[in-house]
Amino acid sequence: MLYPSREHLPDHVAPALVVDYDTFVVDAPDGDFAAAMVRLRDSGVPGLFWTQRNGGHWVATGDGQVRRILEDAETFSSRAMRVPKSANPVPPIIPLMLDPPDHHKYRRLIGPAMTPSKVQRLEDSARILSIGLIEALEPQGHCEFIGDFAQQMPIAIFMGMLDLPPEDRGHIMGIVDRIIRPDVPETRMRGFEELAGYTMVKVRERRAVPGEDLVSQLALARIDGELLDDAPLQGLMSVLLLAGLDTVAGMLGFIVRFLATSPRHRRQLREEPALVNSAIEEFLRRMAMVNLTREVERDTELGGVTLKRGDLIVVPTPLGNFPQDGQDWLAVDFQRPRIAHATFGAGPHFCLGAMLARAEIRIFLEEWLARIPDFAIAEGASLKVQVGAAAMIPCLPLVWPAAAK
Numbered sequence: 001m002l003y004p005s006r007e008h009l010p011d012h013v014a015p016a017l018v019v020d021y022d023t024f025v026v027d028a029p030d031g032d033f034a035a036a037m038v039r040l041r042d043s044g045v046p047g048l049f050w051t052q053r054n055g056g057h058w059v060a061t062g063d064g065q066v067r068r069i070l071e072d073a074e075t076f077s078s079r080a081m082r083v084p085k086s087a088n089p090v091p092p093i094i095p096l097m098l099d100p101p102d103h104h105k106y107r108r109l110i111g112p113a114m115t116p117s118k119v120q121r122l123e124d125s126a127r128i129l130s131i132g133l134i135e136a137l138e139p140q141g142h143c144e145f146i147g148d149f150a151q152q153m154p155i156a157i158f159m160g161m162l163d164l165p166p167e168d169r170g171h172i173m174g175i176v177d178r179i180i181r182p183d184v185p186e187t188r189m190r191g192f193e194e195l196a197g198y199t200m201v202k203v204r205e206r207r208a209v210p211g212e213d214l215v216s217q218l219a220l221a222r223i224d225g226e227l228l229d230d231a232p233l234q235g236l237m238s239v240l241l242l243a244g245l246d247t248v249a250g251m252l253g254f255i256v257r258f259l260a261t262s263p264r265h266r267r268q269l270r271e272e273p274a275l276v277n278s279a280i281e282e283f284l285r286r287m288a289m290v291n292l293t294r295e296v297e298r299d300t301e302l303g304g305v306t307l308k309r310g311d312l313i314v315v316p317t318p319l320g321n322f323p324q325d326g327q328d329w330l331a332v333d334f335q336r337p338r339i340a341h342a343t344f345g346a347g348p349h350f351c352l353g354a355m356l357a358r359a360e361i362r363i364f365l366e367e368w369l370a371r372i373p374d375f376a377i378a379e380g381a382s383l384k385v386q387v388g389a390a391a392m393i394p395c396l397p398l399v400w401p402a403a404a405k
């Protein structure tokens with residue numbers, strides 16, 4: 001068996017740093033991804049270890065390493081966004097897979113779509129959609145939370161940012177379904193092509209008759225005096241769907257898994273609505289679920305370990321959120337003083353949708369708990385966690401007493 005044989009270890013990797021670890025397999029039978037990552041870190045693995053799986057790469061688990069790597073884009077490139085190297089899309093998804101200074105040129109094109117007033121406008125349609133979805137689900141007394149709610153709301157946001165007509169929602173949902181739940185990998189690639197086809201029609205329309213929306217801004221944007229080509233335009237629009245859909249759905253799933261098992265926290269949120277913003281921050285810290293990847297740009301040393309140009313490092317964001325200071329950071333405490341968590345990353349690629357994500361979580365908490373205050377995980381449900389770039393519980397069946405308002 002080649003994996004996890006040490007036979008083909010790169011010369012610079014000391015055998016003592018090798019752990020048999022598959023970043024796409026997590027031991028979290030209760031659906032708690034972040035706790036599983038903390039268990040891995042506390043199991044005695046080296047702060048920076050090497051695994052032979054998925055093409056061979058480092059995993060950063062040590063204290064302070066997550067932030068240190070993400071903040072140093074000169075040493076740790078975003079050229080690779082996942083392991084193995086062959087799994088990275090060509091052309092790249094932008095600005096996610098670009099490094100400064102090019103990164104900044106494209107990032108600033110999306111920034112204006114995420115200002116507080118723009119987010120506020122998107123919030124209104126997300127709230128209306130959320131209320132409609134929840135009110136349709138409530139009388140049923142059960143749902144599959146991820147498909148029935150968590151993946152639906154971000155579609156409204158995506159459509160709002162691009163100012164797409166409501167009647168296109170079914171078509172976009174179909175494309176998203178093929179991207180998120182492909183039967184074979186080719187279906188996913190076809191989904192991206194369909195998305196590009198759809199959005200490029202809109203680009204051409206908005207070039208002719210521009211509006212206030214992000215498609216119009218990108219359609220008319222210039223870099224070094226030139227309008228953008230199709231490839232970067234497609235990359236920019238896909239990033240919104242990719243970064244904004246899976247992540248919010250995944251985060252809502254982990255929050256709901258927790259709330260379904262904690263009547264005390266549900267009650268606290270209902271009885272003290274002013275706690276909602278602290279609760280969101282605590283959920284974000286506690287439920288981090290993105291595993292980032294970086295490629296070493298130049299030979300360097302980190303935590304006493306030699307890294308070579310071209311090495312890949314998986315950087316689990318949850319491990320930026322659980323300081324090793326003896327406190328119980330796994331406990332969910334809405335009154336906890338805030339810490340700088342890594343859930344939205346750090347450094348030049350810090351999440352452009354952080355404000356929007358917080359708004360979406362708040363809308364969910366407010367509207368769901370007002371209509372379905374008590375709910376539980378359906379008996380016998382398996383809360384298997386799926387790990388890609390972002391971890392998620394793909395299927396989360398819930399039950400509640402119908403019409404129990």
Ligand code: HEM
Nearest residue numbers: 095096243244247248251290343344345349351352353357
């Ligand atoms: C809870 C939900 C979310 C989480 C946990 C999350 C997490 C992250 C993380 C960790 C990064 C850094 C990537 C890196 O360093 O390589 C990132 C980047 C990004 N996120 Fe989010 N995100 C969320 C929601 C959203 C939403 C709703 C949007 C917009 C629709 C969005 C848009 C982006 C974009 C465009 C980037 C790329 C920024 C850049 O490369 O400069 N995200 N996100």
